[in-house]
Amino acid sequence: MEKIAIIGSSGSGKSTLARRLGELTGLPVYHLDVLHWKPNWEMTSKEEQRVIQTDLVKRPEWIIDGNYGGTLDIRLDAADMIIFLDFKRTLCLYRVMKRALQYRNKRRPDMCEGNKEHVDLDFYKWIWHFPEDQRPGILEKLDRVSSDKKVVWLHTPKDVEDFINKVKEKDE
Template sequence: MMRVSVVGNSGSGKSTLARALAVRLGVPYVELDAIHHQRDWQPIPISGFRTRVAAATSGSRWVVDGNYSAVRDLVWARADTVVVLDPPRRAVMRQIILRTVRRVAFRVELWNGNRERWRNLFTRDPNESVIVWAWHRHSVYRDRYLAMANDPRWRHLTFVRIQSRKDIRRLLNSVRPAA
């Protein structure tokens, strides 16, 4: 495990696990959201996104956190492992609600000056509310990544499905830095 892609629903624990894996492996951590979301939540143009992700994954060891289909081919072509975060919906919803309220209440800066807004807690628009997004995308991500694990295009990858905190502990305890 030297080049790892960590994927899953918003609120599933991707960033927390990806950071912990990067520390455990002693490798760079790459957060796709930090590259994608520019100031005022403006997305980086696809060509720039792909260029920056290609550069970030050009090394021999890294952990990438994120689901962006626009760069999945780049990341997965270079990866050796895909860790799929797939906890139950109730766990994701508990985590995403608590995380979002904390970020809004304490005005936590996420990426490039962006912060979550109070109004996003109360909208039902999945493009504005990460909570609504996570509710609607839960089974989409599960189905997508289970199918991809069986897709011959990705047979070079080892897929690791994480469904619980116990699975997370087991994975982290099994990881040793490369010599």
């Protein structure tokens, strides 16, 4: 387990899991939200995103969290483990609302400097429609990944805790 891609809906806990795994394994963690959002919520171009991710996955070890469907193949092709946080939309929405309150007018640790937490109706709609709009494409891509890659599918927070505990046991 040297190259880990973590994917899932907003609010599923990708960044939190990435940080926890990074602490347990010592692998460097890269949050795509930090790398792809410039200050004042200006998004990097698709071309810049591809360059950034192509360079990142060449590194010998990493944990990368984020979806960014247009560049997902870069990470899936390079990862030796893919973790899909396939949580219910209601839990993801709840977590995003909670996060919005927790970081209101502040920067989250997994965002770049100059971007304070904000959520709008379109973002909530994106999360709500993730199972119909994004999930099928992710499942297609996961079906096509090489059989030598380990795909971990986590459906609940308990699944995440069980997975973390297995990683801890391996490190002991």
